[in-house]
Amino acid sequence: MPLKQLTKRAIGALGYEISRRVKSKIVGGKHYAPVRPFATYSPWLDNSDFASVYDRIKTNTLVDKFRCYELWELVGQLGHLPGNFLEVGVWRGGTGALICHRANCLPSKPTVYLCDTFKGVCKATDKDLSYSGGEHADTSEQDVRELLAGLGCENFKILTGIFPDDHLEAVSKETFSFVHIDVDVYQSAKDVLNFAWPRMPVGALVVFDDFGFDTCNGIAILVGEYQRDSDKLVIHNLNGHAILVKTA
């Protein structure tokens, strides 16, 4: 057994674990450092429905279990609100499939719009220090359809192209009670929110997936701009999500 593995095992046997130290850094004027909360309540470990869906989608997502669980829980609480669901930034369909599966269990049976260019990230600007455009193009609409079919989901519509620019007609009359924005860059995320917000009822939620990550620094800039708006409650979840609640 290689020395590294042996050392890890020996330290593990003593009840400790070693992990690589992530350095803190300043990106775009904002401080990023490892976040390690002390809380231990872990309801995802008792939730067999979540566990079995997460197991099916985990190889099709870049999103960790904690954020996936939060999506699962939030979606599950939105049955009382009118409106459909929207995800922009689908990639290989992992979080989209999780949302579809959970939405299907709601009495309101919302349709989930799943939107992606399937050609990678677009609208990167000089605000986005780690993106230039075209990242995450290693997917296809077919990959997403196969994942959804495997989970037995039929409550979705896939919109291929830049959102909202290419889909104004298809969704202009829609209302949304839940919007998941996972597009990595400032301008793309802003355009999605500007489109969706007037179409959302009071109490509806927006989740920005990328808020807490230094590679997606443009999203922290954007969410910061919403912090003083009187119609928004902004929640910074330490798992990396930012959540907006529509309050007026």
Ligand SMILES: C[S@@+](CC[C@H](N)C(=O)[O-])C[C@H]1O[C@@H](n2cnc3c(N)ncnc32)[C@H](O)[C@@H]1O
């Ligand atoms: C990080 S990936 C999404 C990850 C996915 N939610 C998961 O479960 O891992 C970001 C995706 O956003 C898409 N994207 C970015 N801006 C977009 C836009 N304005 N319209 C449609 N798709 C967009 C990219 O093509 C890319 O697939």
